[in-house]
Amino acid sequence: MKKSKGTRQGTRKILRKKPREKGRIPLTRALQEFGEGEKARIVIEPSVHKGQPHRRFHGKTGIIQGKQGKAFVMKVRDGKMEKQLIVRPEHLRTVG
Numbered sequence: 001m002k003k004s005k006g007t008r009q010g011t012r013k014i015l016r017k018k019p020r021e022k023g024r025i026p027l028t029r030a031l032q033e034f035g036e037g038e039k040a041r042i043v044i045e046p047s048v049h050k051g052q053p054h055r056r057f058h059g060k061t062g063i064i065q066g067k068q069g070k071a072f073v074m075k076v077r078d079g080k081m082e083k084q085l086i087v088r089p090e091h092l093r094t095v096g
Helices: none
Strands: 041-042 061-067 071-078 080-087 093-094
Touching: 041 071, 061 080
Parallel strands: none
Antiparallel strands: 041 061, 041 093, 061 071, 071 080
16 A cells, blocks of 8 residues: 655644544634744644644744744754744644
C-alpha cells in the first residue's frame, strides 16, 4: 500500500481528543488575544483545520511577534533555528 503524504500524516495519537473533549470548542478560545512579546504554547486543536501549524510544533512554546489577519505570527525555536509560524488562536494557549 502507498504511504500517505498529507499534512496530517502520522498524527493518529498526537491529534486525538478524549471522548469528553469532543464537540465544538469554546468560543473564548477562538477569540483569545495575545500581546506582542507574550509567550504562548502551541496545542493543536484537531477539530479546527484552518491556521493549524505543522505537527512538529505541537507542544512547543514561542513568542508572539504580531498579528496577521485573525492569526498570530510567532517565533519558535526548532533545534538551532528560529522559525516564524502563523497560527490561529484556537491552537494557542497562554503560558504561566
